[in-house]
Amino acid sequence: MKQVICINWGRRYGAPYVNRLYAGVARNITPPFSFTCFTDSAAGFRPEVQVEDLPPLEVEMPKGTKGIWPKARLWSARLGRLEGPVLFMDLDLVVTGSMDGFFEQGAPEDVILARNPNTPFEALGQTSLFRFPVGKLLPLQERFLADPQAVADSYQFEQRFVTREAPGGVSFWPSGWVKHFRLDCARTFPLNFLLPPKRPTGAKVVIFPGGLLPPHAIAGHWGKHYRPMSRAEHLRGLFSADRPDPPLRYLRHFLLPSDWVREVWAE
Template identity: 35%
Template sequence: MTQTVICMKWGPRYGADFANRLWGMIRRNTTRDTRLICFTDNAEGVHPDIECRPIPHVNLPESHRMKPWRKIALWNRDLGLEGDILFMDLDLVITGTIDGFFDHAPEETFCVIRNWTQPDKRIGNTSVYRFRVGAHHDVYQRLMDDPEGVTGAHPNSQTYISRTISSMAFWPVEWCVSFKHSLMPRWPLNFIKDVPLPETARVVAFTGKPDPDDAVVGKWPAKGHKKLYKYVRPTPWIAEHWRE
């Protein structure tokens, strides 16, 4: 049976090269027949082995159209897919096998990363999650019915998802790490110590800044006084994994 991974790409920030790198990392880190489907508004330059589909319609206030709230479109039961599928953000680095993401807690219809910044709360980080198509259509429908109310009541889409779904499982904590929250040495050690890569990590997520293309060369986009402490040393292991 083919494993299905999906991603989303919209707007100018993440080009086709991000989708192509994701596909390369997936191919190198699975022993099973696996496909990647990219829901996108621009398929130009995307590797021909990646199946591109239009982004499903989702009702959002204008202020939220370019934000991660657009990922709620994937909770539509009319996605054209079935069964359990794995979502992965474009701005992550796969460093180990992904097959376990399809095997973990098979009875659950939603598996997600435990949020690194709220470990004591039932909030998932949706950089990597598995869900059963159609099992939680209400996540999509509630937003469609009341976009202003839903977005106004929740600080972000992943909090909304976590509050709406009654049952979820978290990935083993060692599988998914945050570049910024799990691995970065604390200030001022970030100026003199390299960012390590744990052997047990399977996915490194880049929440906020820096992105992989920044961190690999030692760049942290920051403004004003934040430049005094927002610093990362060049991180060569990113280039080893983050490639087509």
């Protein structure tokens, strides 16, 4: 049984993201598989999604850090009814190829992460998509619970904490399996005014860190500070007092709609 898990709390994502993630996995995996969402609200979930309560984490979350530390809920000794290896997937990623390899790589007891492309000089993992055996990361949770702010201040990101401190160490998915939308798909200036973001050849999953989400890619705008607009309108905005970024960054942040994201991020 291939076990896929995700986590949802609050109102930022909810059922539309959970359902689309399930659909993307289901279209690209060889059964049998399960798909479990740990959540505080299952309203609107499609019936194939198995639902579990959020694992408790009775501490105050760190302040002033960049990491998504509530993910530490998943490091507990038990995860609902699940046992053995689970593949965690962020809600804001899209599936572009076969998922089977993520369950065949390495040994069942391994912790395997995507490599973070933002840190080429640091072997840092990316927890947008990683596999681990239920319970293996409990020592990390215990350290975090003892002093959440100190752990967050020391490591900044939960993915750095997992990468450096996971019992037995970590390994990474093969190069090319997991791609980063902003770095690997969005075109550089001036090609971004001429061509839509490219679909990376051979990628199994495309991740969307940094606030540029699949709906933005589909509509054609760069995150929450921008809106869909034509080339001419974007260029005119270069001279506006309301321009959200310095000139060169503003020009780099023009984005044409991504039809391939629309195709793969569909329920």
